[in-house]
Amino acid sequence: MPLSQESIDICKATAPVLTEHGEAITVKMYEILFANYPETRVLFGEAPENQHKILAGAIVAYASNIDNLDALGSAVEKMAKRHVQTNVKPKHYPMVGESLLQAIKEVLGDSATDDVINAWKEAYFFLGDILIARETELYAQA
Ligand code: HEM
Numbered sequence: 498m499p500l501s502q503e504s505i506d507i508c509k510a511t512a513p514v515l516t517e518h519g520e521a522i523t524v525k526m527y528e529i530l531f532a533n534y535p536e537t538r539v540l541f542g543e544a545p546e547n548q549h550k551i552l553a554g555a556i557v558a559y560a561s562n563i564d565n566l567d568a569l570g571s572a573v574e575k576m577a578k579r580h581v582q583t584n585v586k587p588k589h590y591p592m593v594g595e596s597l598l599q600a601i602k603e604v605l606g607d608s609a610t611d612d613v614i615n616a617w618k619e620a621y622f623f624l625g626d627i628l629i630a631r632e633t634e635l636y637a638q639a
Pocket of ligand 1: 537540541542543544545548551552555556575576579580583585586589590591593621624625628
């Protein structure tokens, strides 16, 4: 499903504030993810100490290019390859999505209105579907 123009507009408008709090949001996201879905911890076994900075960077890059997904092409390929190496599967996407949205709510507080959360939800799963499709191809080739 294509991203709605409304969601694109909201994501672009809120990208700067997410950038500003990117690291806090990602740290919180891992806290929530590992508390609610401890089975995901093993996937990050070899993760570098700065993993949360990498993910924060990806969110920001996505936010900045939400209406120009071609610019994300090589980043998508890199993420998909790493996800396949670490055995990330489609079932994990809702776990990370839920944790990320919860983290955005907690860090942004009142500025995380329902409209903002819904726009990011749409955007997260839009990118998630692109990654899942590429990862499914890579798993099939392996
Ligand atoms: C839209 C959703 C997602 C985005 C934007 C994203 C982004 C990224 C990025 C940028 C990297 C680093 C790639 C590299 O340069 O090596 C990465 C690695 C990784 N991601 Fe994701 N990811 C997403 C979903 C998920 C999900 C659902 C999981 C499952 C829990 C996951 C688990 C991992 C793991 C285990 C690594 C490798 C860490 C390491 O050992 O280096 N990601 N992801």
